[in-house]
Amino acid sequence: MRQDFDTAVFDETFMRKLERLTLLSRRLRHSYLRGEHRSHRHGAGLDFADYRSYQPGDDFRYIDWNIFSRLDRLFVKVFNADDRLEVHFLLDTSASMAFGTPSKLAYGKRLTGALAYVAVHGLDRVGIRSFADSLGPSVPSLDKRADVFRLFSYLSGLESRGGTDLSASLTHYAQAARRPGLTIVLSDFLSAPEPEPGLRAMLARGFDLLLVQVLEPSELRPPMRGTLRLIDAETDDEEEVAVDGQVAREYRERLDAYSRRISRFCLEHRMEFVRLSTDISLEDAVLKHVQGGLFVR
């Protein structure tokens, strides 16, 4: 297992805390009511929810014949589907994620591992896929608790390289995914093409989205000063910049504005946006920043 994905951080105490968490999906809980759609998903258990009038096409097996005998009208029983949640992780492995100590990629891997453990422990189906300028290799959907180590092994094999095209990757993923579900995107979101088109495509496919922006402290508060020739880690583009306190402040304002824009977009589209710095401990990141939102309880 690679150095940047050290499972030692998942100690017994932390794992017990993770096991108390549950991943949620608003969209899926309301739409997968058994009997509302022609195609049904078979879950492990069924909870009776209500009756409604029979409509052509309904499964005869759910007609309540006792009521028909008494009222001479056809009613079908409606159940809440105790279906398995599809949880998708999309992890940015572009070159920009290699920065920081620990690197943003390492931090993202650990966070993905922690949330994947929550999902697997809740018997949800988990799939992880990396992306950079396009979608990378994926690990197939897993639903057994014993499979968590396969997830970890997959995560440890990821390396940062290449540029980023978040929008294209999301669009492609939305088209390729077999079943929509809760999708957790971990990235620094520092990509030249704006991510909104890709996010819209995901929404259109019915995904719930939790966006986690991972940044390192020097991105939040750049320490360098003076006349610098900055080199983009992904594109090797160069820019001469004279940095003093005012310029650094202007940079921070830009970063905040950029994050606020994504956050507002998420708010408008019933998504959630969380910004994390790699100097926040993994436990705090999960239990204080991610938990308590729309999708992690």
Add this chain to the structure above:
Amino acid sequence: MTLLNPLGLLFLLAAPPLIVIHLLSRYRRRARVPSLLLWRRLESTPRRSFLLRLRYNHNLILQLAAVVLAALAAAQPRIAGAELAGVKNAIVVIDTSASMLASSDDRRRLSRAKEEALRIVRELPDEASVHLMEASARIDLSEAYRAGDSRLLDRIQSVEGSESEGDMSAALRRALAASGMQEGSRIYVVSDGAFELEESLTAVIRDVRFSLIGEELENVGITAFAQREVPHGPQLTEILIEVLNAGARRRETAVVVDVGKASLERTVELAAGERRRMVFRHEGALPAVFSVRLSAEDALAADNRAYATSGSGEPLRVRFRGARSFFLESFFGVHPLARLVGSSATPPYDIVVLNGVQDAQLSSGAYLLINSTARGVSAVGPSEEAEIRMSPSWNREHPVTAGVDLSGMQVYRARPIEPIPSAEVLIRSGPTPLAFAFEAPELRVVSLSFDLFDTNLGLLPAFPVLLDNAVRWLAPGAAAGSSGVRTGTALPLPPGGDFPRTVVRPSGEESRVAPEADGYAETDSVGIHRVRTPSGGERPVAVNLLSGAETDLSPRFTPPPEQEVEREPTVASAAGGAWIAVALLLLAVAVLLVDLVVWRRGL
């Protein structure tokens, strides 16, 4: 903190070129960032880049720091000792005698003495009042300066040495008198220690701080130089030279006498401390100026040469008025410096001799009055001419009667001449003045109140001596004659008058002399000085060091034992100060190393 060598701050001049080089440099620090997305087109960047290039240029900042540290190290900072904090008045005595011109390792003792004096002054509290004393044959005490006054530092820097024999005892006496040795007063003496103090001073110099910068040096010098014509010889001159080897090693040197185009040379070998006299003989007329020099290369050059004049310069013009006198005519006829001129000769005259002239009207100039009176100077008293039978008494201090034995003198008849009160009686018999001298700014008079035929003076050996003294006093410019004067002593000049009095120094520099001055005091250089005479000619005067005390460069003075203890803080302070400079230098090197690391890492 003070700086012993402020010129070291000139290192700071390296800073502006350094800044320009960094401004013009195309080198920029490179830094990889995750993304340029947020760095592009920042509004406030362009107008700030110029200043930021300097402000955040770590290499430039480090290099400037190294320059500042190196400049400080070169300036030799010193931290004033607590011992000096209470000093309110100070006199800094710098020995400027000839021995201070001795060099070792191409540095003169005087240069080191000035550095030491600067160090002392800079360690004094800024508000302390400081006098500077330059001590050679002449003693110059400056006005008071504040220790922090840059004019004082400039004054110390401009101190020049004198090729004259110093008198440290006299300098210390004067410094002690000037300071009053009050509380908070301090005397600092910076010298090579090549002097001996009078015994009487050793008890009162305990509070004097000596900084002795001298060391043992090898030196050979001329300590005596004279010439005389051999009596009855066929124009034969003997030249006497004394040479001293004041070093610790045996030395060999050639002694060369330059007599016109001819040279007389002799090589002598001198043991350590040996003084050797030698006589050279020269046949024929001597030139107006001749000299002797030593070939030895040693620490002090001023005593390796000496000059003399033959006395064959322009003679004094002596005008004779009144009755003729066998004695006077005989004297002036053979006197080597004087020549009688006839009544047809045009003025000015160097000396006017009045014999038997009464109530003469004297203008400016020099007068020898024999049995004569002059208005405003003397008058015939009410008493009759008197026969003097008592042995006369005479003033043994005055230059005219010094060295003259008048014990056998008899005056058979003298006129009752009364000099004015300001005149100085030279010879008297009882209450009766027989001779007097009078001196005014433009007038000198020597008067004898008797006829030379009414005395046996003309038959005594004292007669030519007395008249020769009178001539040399009346016309001091000529008196310098062949033997010359010692450096640092006043060059006698003829009395002022309507004619300009000018002295041309060996360097060619001309000095005007005030009419009221008796002599020319700035004889700091060995060599021929030329005195412009009233007749417009030039009279060469030799000025020589000729001092065994200065030729001996070895430090002979030892401060009293108490002094050694009291000097320690100053010595320790100086040593500590040197460490400050070394530490600053090491720090500068360390900063440059850090700069190198920063540059290599592209930080």
